[in-house]
Amino acid sequence: MVIKYSNDFKESIVSLHKVGRSANSLxxxxxVSVSTVSKWVNQADPNNTKVLSANERALIKENKQLKEELDIFKTSSGAYGEKLIIKGRIPTLKIINDNLQVGHRITKILNVLRIPRSTYYGYIHWKPGKTLLRRNFIKQKVLDAWLKYPMYGYPRLTILLNRQLKIKISQRMVYKQMYALKIRSRMTKRINKPKTHTEYDQRPNLIKGLPDQSNILLTDITYIPVKNTWVYLASVYNPVTRRVISYKVGSHMTKELATDVINQVAVKSVKPSIIHSDMGSQYTSDLFESTLTRFGIKHSYSRKGQPGDNARIESFHSILKREYINFQEFKTINEAIAGIDSYIRWYNSDRISLVA
Structure with a gap:
């Protein structure tokens, strides 16, 4: 006769076995037979699949496979097949390698992600071609050049690299590499400066429409920030050669400062026929006018409120500030003098011009 045992009885036997009682003693x-006690104990173990039916074991296996596939899918954010391959070799290999590191088999990974074996092994054995090697070489050279000359944009960097490397590099190539590196010319916006006004009547503009400006020099004064105050740079500029002829930094914007750079021009044996300036009080002063008369130089004036009449030197001062001054924090006028002197020497001798 078959004896039926209640579930409570079976659970009590299993509990006694868990606290150390042997199947024989129980x-x-x-x-109860020893085999029956052992059976109850095995059935109570959720990790023991030997006592499960074939269908139960199949379900456990299927669940395990589904969990593995889900884990693999998570690493690719659900992308597979062409949607994954289109991301490129490096991202795809990273996903595969991440799965390999946690113990998934390569066959399973490729099947789940629907990546052909030929594609995978092609990725592994890939070597860069000449075009990519050249592009990477240029990319590094672009970065090196920009780190040395951060004020340069892609047109000047292109000229510089063509000179240095002796190979033909297009502006488009340099632009694309700068875009990939997320770098750009560090030219900045202008800093607001004090406004100036003139109360003198308009004086003649002798260079407007003049076809030959080879014997003309431009002069102007600009503001330089130094520790919460201003110092002043007076310059004389050649609009044809685009070079600074003379310059001086002073703590005050005076007629003497404006005149000193004209005296420097005379000392250098440079004798222009015309000096062009704005209508500021320094340039309409008796000292400045008499100095020009002594050297036999005519004086030309910009129209009031029209800085474009003196555009070339205005442009130089703007470049000086946007490429250099605005990135400095001068504490003394001597620091400003040294820094500006160094920049102007570089500007005159080495800075690449985009104008033929």
Whole structure:
């Protein structure tokens, strides 16, 4: 006769086994066969699949496979097949390698992600071609050049690299590499400066429409920030050669400062026929006018409120500030003098011009 045992009885036997009782002692005490006690104990173990039916074991296996596939899919954010391959070799290999590191088999990974074996092994054995090697070489040279001359944009960097490397590099190539590197010319916006006004009547503009400006020099004064105040740079500029002829930094914007750079021009044996300036009080002063008369130089004036009449030197001062001054924090006028002197020497001798 088959004896049926209640679930409570079975659970009590299993509990006694868990606290250390052997199957033999339990069988003798409760008049149950040893095999029956062992069966109850095995059935109570959720990790023991030997006592499960074939269907139960198949379901466990399927669940395990589904979990593995889900884990693989998570690393690719659900992308597979062409949607994954289109991301490129490096991202795809990273996803595959991440799965390999946690113990998934390569066959399983490729099947789940629907990546052909030929594609995978092609990625592994890939070597860069000449075009890519050249592009990477240029990319590094672009970065090196920009780090040395951060004020340069892609047109000047292109000229510089063509000179240095002796190979033909297009502006488009340099632009694309700068875009990939997320770098750009560090030219900045202008800093607001004090406004100036003139109360003198308009004086003649002798260079407007003049076809030959080879014997003309431009002069102007600009503001330089130094520790919460201003110092002043007076310059004389050749609009044809685009070079600074003379310059001086002073703590005050005076007629003497404006005149000193004209005296420097005379000392250098440079004798222009015309000096062009704005209508500022320094340039309409008796000292400035008499100095020009002494050197036999005519004086030409910009129209009031029209800085474009003196555009070339205005442009130089703007470049000086946007490429250099605005990135400095001068504490003294001597620091400003040294820094400006160094920049102007570089500007005159080495800075690449985009104008033929």
């Amino acid at each position: 069988a003798k005490e409760y008049n």
